[in-house]
Amino acid sequence: MRIGILTSGGDSPGMNACIRAVVKTALAPGTSCFGIRSGFQGLILNDIHPLGRDDVRYILHRGGTMLYSARCPDFMLPEKRQLAYQNLAKHGITGLVVIGGDGSFAGAQAMEKEAGIGVIGIPGTIDNDIVGTEMCLGFDTACQTAVDAIDKIRDTATSHHRLFLVEVMGRHSPAIALRCALATGALGVLVPGTHYDMAQLFAALSAAKARKKLSNIVVVAEGEETGGAALLAHHIGRHFPEYELRVAVLGHIQRGGSPSVTDRELGARMGALAAEALMDGKSGHMTAYVRGQVCLVPLDTAHTSKPAPNQDWIDLIAKLGA
Ligand code: F6P
Secondary structure, three states, X not given: OEEEEEEOOOOOOOHXXXXXXXXHHOOOOOOEEEXXXXXXHHHHOOOEEEEOHHHHOOOOOOOOOOXXXXXXXXXXXXXXXXXXXHHHHHHOOOEEEEEEOHHHHHHHHHHHHHHOOEEEEEEEOXXXXXXXXXXXXXXXXXXXXXXXXXXXXXXXXXHHOEEEEEEEOOOOOOXXXXXXXXHHOOOXXXXXXXXXXXXXXXXXXXXXXXXXXXXXXXXXXXXXXXXXXXXXXXXXXXXXOOOEEEEEEOHHHHHOOOOOHHHHHHHHHHHHHHHHHHHOOOOOXXXXXXXXXXXXXEHXXXXXOOOOOOHHHHHHHHHHHO
C-alpha cells in the first residue's frame, strides 16, 4: 500500500511529530509513504515525493511542518480535484493522511467520495475547534506560548499600573483565549460568539478601579471583525479614562515553536493510529483524543458545528481574576 501524507491549513506545533509517526508506522513490508507538499496544492501540482525513515529524522521536536502547508481554495473546483486524482494514481497512492482542520477534512471527504481514496484525518489546528476530539494538535503549545508572553506582559503591566488588552488567535474559536485567560489570572476575557459582551468586563473594571487596582490583563480572541483588541481598547478607554491602556497582539508566534510534551504525544499517538487504520483498510475517520484515549471517530461528525463559548469558563475567569 502507498500512503500519502499532507498538512493543510494553518500549521500547528506537533505536525512534524505526527508525520514522523505515520512514516515510521508505515515501514511495514509492502507499505511506503509519500509526502505531499503544501497541502492540497501539492496534490494538484504533483509535488509528491517518497518519504522514508531518514527523511523524518530529527523533526519530532521542531515546530512548523516539514511538508509545508497552505490553504487551497482551488481544491473546491472539480477540475482541480481531477488533477489531484490523476497525480495520486501516477504514484499509486490509495490512502491519504490529512493533518489539518475542518476545511481540510471536507477536501478529504470529497476525495473519498469521488475517487475512492482511503482517508484518515488528524485534527491539527491551534484553534482546538474540531468537534469530536477534546484536543487538537498544536493547541497545547500555542496556549503555552501565549501564556509565556502574557506572563511577561504582566510584569510590565504591574510595574506601570497599566491595563493590557492581549489579543490571542482564534478567528472563530474562543479556545486559546479562554484557556490562557484562566491560566494567567486575567481580569476578563472577550471571545467571538458572545458579541464581545462587555457588561461583565465593565463591572470587573469598575470593581478593580474601586480597589485601586489599575494593573490588569484582559485576554481578547481575535475574532472575525477587523479592529480586534485595538478597537475594543478604544471603546474601553472612553468608558474608563482612569486606566492607562495598552494593546499587545500576539499573532503568529502562537503557531510556531517547539511542540509541548502533550503535542508530541498526541502527534505520535494519532499519527501511528492513522497509519494503522489505513493499513487495516479503514477510511472516512478522524483520530480523536477522548478521555485520555486516542481513537477513531467518523469524519462526518468532525466538522458539524463549532463549540460555543463556555459561559462557565468566562464566569470562572471573572471570579478568579477579580
Ligand atoms: O490556524 C488557525 C489560525 O491561526 C487562526 O487562529 C487564525 O485566525 C488564522 O489561522 C490565521 O490565518 P493566517 O495564518 O492564514 O493569517
